[in-house]
Amino acid sequence: MKRFLIVGLMLVFIVSACGQEQAEVAETFDEAAKAAEGTTVNFYLWGGDEGINRYLDDYVAPRLESSYGIELNRVPMDTAEFVRQLSLDKRADRERGTIDLMWINGDNFRNAAEADLLTGGLLERIPNASLLNEAAQATDAGTPTNGLEVAWGNVQFVLHYDAANVQNPPETFEELRRWTEENPGRFTYPEVTDFTGNAFVRHLLYAKYGDASRDMETIPDAFWDELASWSPNLWKQGQTYPKSLAQLDQLYASGEVWMTMGFNERRAEAEVNAGVFPDSTRALVLDHSISSTHFLAVPFNASNPNGALVVINELLAPEVQLMKQRDTYWGDGTSLDLDKLDERDREAFLSLDDGSTYPDPELLSDRQLPDYGPDVIDQIREGWTRVAR
Structure with missing residues (x-):
């Protein structure tokens, strides 16, 4: 009898837990x-x-x-x-x-x-x-x-850098690659499972192939080979990457790397005002900037x-x-x-005031790009395993 009572109570509990109607x-x-x-x-x-x-x-x-x-x-x-x-x-x-x-x-x-x-x-x-x-x-x-x-x-994608350490910032993504060779260990980007890290790689894809990259069924092997060539000059020799933008920001704030990045061209201003980012933080818009x-x-x-x-x-x-x-x-x-x-x-x-970390709005507008579709985002997640081993 007790067993039937327990089973009955359990059924009542299950029905009451799952039987709530959807809110209107x-x-x-x-x-x-x-x-x-x-x-x-x-x-x-x-x-x-x-x-x-x-x-x-x-x-x-x-x-x-x-x-x-x-x-x-x-x-x-x-x-x-x-x-x-x-x-x-x-x-x-x-x-x-x-x-x-x-x-x-x-x-x-x-x-x-x-x-x-x-x-x-x-x-x-x-x-x-x-x-x-x-x-x-x-x-x-x-x-x-x-x-x-x-x-x-x-928002749009920009990099931010510490002008106290980076006197001659790069102006294109190709110049950024050469900058990492001259300043080993001072740059990295988040893993591509992170939205910001994936976006950084999308910028490199566009830098290499332009608008043709939007019609590619598969990202060429040559792209991954070139991206892999960045690794030895990145933070920790590219053996590990920040899991998120928040972790990259921490590396930048502590001075381990001299650049950070992200969607939101104005986001660094609050970090500078709060004493988290260096006062010498400045915006860096390279040859194109994806909007989101x-x-x-x-x-x-x-x-x-x-x-x-x-x-x-x-x-x-x-x-x-x-x-x-x-x-x-x-x-x-x-x-x-x-x-x-x-x-x-x-x-x-x-009439919003200009901050010291804001990029030039006309430059940002001139270099604005629409984002890629989800298929490219997925391809980057899959293909990047060849880079981060």
């Missing part, structure tokens, strides 16, 4: 705001930048609490990890998950979209989405967004999708985007179309 998404923003009042939004995102973390914790979170009664819970985690978590939720038919909102882009978005892990129809429910730059919103590293994600920021848009998405099984919609709308508000672009916190470029803003907001963006 409000049709209008006003309905979403009303439903979200007094709730918590679990925001999953990369947590490796203190400027980004402070922007969300010290600026965005208090605004949400004051205006909507929403508590923002920032959950730092690598994007691939929470996409994997959503995949497990999907296989287990878990209709109420722990992730309400997530920062996503590139092949992580491609994978999530193909696996049907995201909530659609976001743009119609978010009033401030009407202010977005349509070109930035349209695709994510070659994958159409189709209303599954909302553009949060738009990053996005916000709501999982298919978000427990609080309405709260997520409210948070996205707040993050797209012009004054909130403006603060994001200031070096006070992050320095991240806006995803908004300035021509869609009223005159006061537009002038506020145009």
Whole structure:
């Protein structure tokens, strides 16, 4: 009898754990705001930048609490990890998950979209989405967004160097290769499983083959042979690489290497002001610079999708985007179309002060490139094993 009772209780527990219905998404923003009042939004995102973390914790979170009664819970985690978590939720038919909102882009978005892990129809429910730059919103590293994600920021790839140690910085990627020969051990890049490391290699691919590289079915062996020739002159003789951009930044901050890199042409300013990067940090734009848009998405099984919609709308508000672009916190470029803003907001963006670590905006614009699609990103991950042995 006891055994049947225990089995019965277990079945009740399983049904109660798995039987929660999927949360409904409000049709209008006003309905979403009303439903979200007094709730918590679990925001999953990369947590490796203190400027980004402070922007969300010290600026965005208090605004949400004051205006909507929403508590923002920032959950730092690598994007691939929470996409994997959503995949497990999907296989287990878990209709109420722990992730309400997530920062996503590139092949992580491609994978999530193909696996049907995201909530659609976001743009119609978010009033401030009407202010977005349509070109930035349209695709994510070659994958159409189709209303599954909302553009949060738009940045370009730059290197930053310590001018106290690098008196004559290179001007092209070929000159950078020669610079590593003359300054062995003072340069490296993250592993290509990291988004920034993969992007650095994409720049080298374009430097070697130009636009023809976009139509290649397979990256030639000669490219990997040439990339392997960099290794002996890199940090640790190329026997090991930083696992992430955060680790590369640490090497730069400590003086072990004299350059770092990344998407976001303004990001170093906050690090200099905080005393993390050297005061002599300067921007370096080589012969081309890939641009990248990053996005916000709501999982298919978000427990609080309405709260997520409210948070996205707040993050797209012009004054909130403006603060994001200031070096006070992050320095991240806006995803908004300035021509869609009223005159006061537009002038506020145009009058942002120049920092000592910012690249020349005209140079950056002249050398801007669209990113490659996900197939090239995958090829680089696979082919790089020939370089990092």
